[in-house]
Amino acid sequence: MVRTFSKSYGLLSLRVGYLVAHEPVLAPLRTILPFYRVSAVAQEAALAALGAHERVLRQCAETAEERDRLHRILLDQGWEAPASQGNFLWLPMTSGVERFTQFCADHGVVVCGKPGEGIRVTVAEPEANQAFAELAGKYREASR
Structure with missing residues (x-):
């Protein structure tokens, strides 16, 4: 499952999201991870957004x-x-x-x-x- 924080969470310009998958799917992706770094600001915003689950559902x-x-x-x-x-x-x-x-x-x-x-x-x-x-x-x- 891939999820972005763009629309529902309103974090369009921060380009942050997450991926949940089994190890065979993740293994090939690990080689490119260094090219997809997320800034500290984007990480904080994503964490705050996850903490506002009820508000996001309402929106x-x-x-x-x-x-x-x-x-x-x-x-x-x-x-x-x-x-x-x-x-x-x-x-x-x-x-x-x-x-x-x-x-x-x-x-x-x-x-x-x-x-x-x-x-x-x-x-x-x-x-x-x-x-x-x-x-x-x-x-x-x-x-x-």
Whole structure:
């Protein structure tokens, strides 16, 4: 099992995580360990994060609830959006990705567009998600 502290624990820039495995899996990895050192600050942050387990669980539950709320809104607007188990939603789009990405940016909302494939929308605080939902609705209406 490999676990990062990036999303759930909010330690993106510290690049810290852990691996739990049987010895036959670990043995070949031990030769490269010196190249993956973790700073003392990152270690302290990871330990503090592990000590905040209840808070992390609460944050994950809140994110999941908000993700599902945003997903329902987008489906109601007519978007095709597969269900997600992560902290983001995917809007498949074969065309118009650049236009929609720019439309969002022009209104102060950043999304990650992949031309010819779709838009990745990170689930954030309710106000930001609502702002995106309103823009998505306006864009969809204007595109009809």
